[in-house]
Amino acid sequence: MMFRPGAHRRFRESLSPYLDGEMETAAAERLEAHLAACEDCRLELQQLRATAVALHDLPDVQTPRSFALSPERAAARRPLTGAASPLALGMRLAAAGVAVALAAVLVVDLGGLAGDNQAGTTAPQAAADRNGEYLAPTDSSAAPGAEGAQTPAAGSDTGTPSETSEVQPLAETGDNGIDALTAAEIALGVTLGLIVLGGLALAFAGRKT
Amino acid sequence: MQTDEASLIERSQRGDLDAFNALVLAYQGQVYSVCLRMLGSQQPAEDATQEAFIAAFRAVSRFRGGSLRAWLLRIAANVCYDELRRRRSRPQVPLEAAPGEEQFATEPASPDEPPEERAERQEMARCLERGLASLPADQRLAVILRDVQGLAYEEVAEATGASLGTVKSRISRGRAALRDFLVAQGELLPSRFRPPGEG
Numbered sequence: 083m084m085f086r087p088g089a090h091r092r093f094r095e096s097l098s099p100y101l102d103g104e105m106e107t108a109a110a111e112r113l114e115a116h117l118a119a120c121e122d123c124r125l126e127l128q129q130l131r132a133t134a135v136a137l138h139d140l141p142d143v144q145t146p147r148s149f150a151l152s153p154e155r156a157a158a159r160r161p162l163t164g165a166a167s168p169l170a171l172g173m174r175l176a177a178a179g180v181a182v183a184l185a186a187v188l189v190v191d192l193g194g195l196a197g198d199n200q201a202g203t204t205a206p207q208a209a210a211d212r213n214g215e216y217l218a219p220t221d222s223s224a225a226p227g228a229e230g231a232q233t234p235a236a237g238s239d240t241g242t243p244s245e246t247s248e249v250q251p252l253a254e255t256g257d258n259g260i261d262a263l264t265a266a267e268i269a270l271g272v273t274l275g276l277i278v279l280g281g282l283a284l285a286f287a288g289r290k291t
Numbered sequence: 292m293q294t295d296e297a298s299l300i301e302r303s304q305r306g307d308l309d310a311f312n313a314l315v316l317a318y319q320g321q322v323y324s325v326c327l328r329m330l331g332s333q334q335p336a337e338d339a340t341q342e343a344f345i346a347a348f349r350a351v352s353r354f355r356g357g358s359l360r361a362w363l364l365r366i367a368a369n370v371c372y373d374e375l376r377r378r379r380s381r382p383q384v385p386l387e388a389a390p391g392e393e394q395f396a397t398e399p400a401s402p403d404e405p406p407e408e409r410a411e412r413q414e415m416a417r418c419l420e421r422g423l424a425s426l427p428a429d430q431r432l433a434v435i436l437r438d439v440q441g442l443a444y445e446e447v448a449e450a451t452g453a454s455l456g457t458v459k460s461r462i463s464r465g466r467a468a469l470r471d472f473l474v475a476q477g478e479l480l481p482s483r484f485r486p487p488g489e490g
């Protein structure tokens with residue numbers, strides 16, 4: 083008799099739970115109906131049953147010694163076996179270092195963005211200003227100090243055109259902020275690279291030993 | 292028996308090492324047997340068993356009832372998984388040490404058992420151990436706990452930290468793979484494992 087391959091496969095997969103009485107009654111009845119018509123499944127069920135019986139009949143393993151704990155063993159801080167290898171320790175340290183460095187980069191980046199927002203200007207604006215490529219913005223919400231000397235500062239407190247002397251300190255502040263941020267990111271990037279290289283070196287050293 | 296065990300657990304939780312060691316003696320056979328079949332050779336199995344009982348002693352105050360056997364076997368299984376992971380990270384150690392015949396005890400010869408039947412039974416046992424060692428660790432553990440140790444499905448789930456559905460699947464796949472392994476060795480095995488038509 084031919085069976086649909088999908089249904090036949092599902093029946094085969096349920097042979098073990100059926101053998102152990104771990105099937106619901108309705109599902110077991112459907113399987114029994116299939117078994118009545120499927121010789122392959124009957125043979126497989128018979129072989130699975132024989133396998134389970136043979137496993138159950140395996141001779142007991144004799145314990146080679148007592149595993150009762152001595153007071154010293156019970157009080158030991160760490161298990162006496164299975165200490166981490168230097169390689170595993172090195173890889174864990176490297177992974178932890180990478181995680182910390184990534185977290186630091188993220189924090190510095192977010193902190194830098196927040197700082198930019200508070201200053202009411204953006205780094206590209208300040209950089210463009212410094213290079214003389216700045217074009218006067220038409221957006222009235224632009225930051226008061228970043229507009230340059232020719233443009234009225236719509237958002238300024240006084241409502242008067244900004245003077246160059248007022249703009250310069252803010253631009254300088256922005257530059258210093260960028261430099262510090264960039265330097266911090268470069269330092270963190272270098273640290274990250276060194277940690278990864280250190281981990282790789284440890285891995286190769288561990289393989290050689 | 293249960294009352295005795297409950298009393299021993301309670302005393303162990305208060306730090307009574309003698310009471311805990313009574314539990315060790317009661318379960319060390321099963322724990323060692325699982326470790327041996329998971330790791331394939333005697334010394335790693337001894338180390339894992341000892342480590343499991345040390346860990347259990349440290350954690351027994353947090354045992355909140357249920358099957359102590361399943362709780363102990365879960366600790367032992369975790370120790371075995373750690374050891375298998377260590378082996379994978381150190382390729383010079385064989386991933387699955389093939390169990391040697393000397394690793395698994397054979398029952399003493401019965402005077403009533405014909406020599407050929409005894410030889411067949413021993414060959415079957417050796418073949419089964421090799422088949423078990425060839426299974427993926429999750430399936431091997433599930434089959435050992437269910438078919439060799441005789442745990443109920445719920446207890447296997449407790450001992451492996453897996454859902455009942457996962458346990459059913461692992462037992463089913465593990466047994467099927469083991470059946471295939473035995474059928475492939477059919478020349479050496481009883482007729483019930485030989486394909487039809489081969490007598």
